[in-house]
Amino acid sequence: MKGAPAKLDTIRDHMRDIDRTLLRENLKLTFEKRAKKHLRALQMVEELRRAGKKLRQKSDGR
Numbered sequence: 001m002k003g004a005p006a007k008l009d010t011i012r013d014h015m016r017d018i019d020r021t022l023l024r025e026n027l028k029l030t031f032e033k034r035a036k037k038h039l040r041a042l043q044m045v046e047e048l049r050r051a052g053k054k055l056r057q058k059s060d061g062r
Contacts, residue, residue, distance in 0.1 A: 026034060 026037075029037070
């Protein structure tokens, strides 16, 4: 298993950038609450996409 130490180093590098407190708080929620939170985030993304599209069309003179 020559690649094992390199894999561990890569995992450690990624773990440094992860906010585990947010993961823990999210896991305290029920499945339904997590699903609703995810749905709200998706709705926000869609709204941002629509707004961006509208701005691009406006700047193109349409």
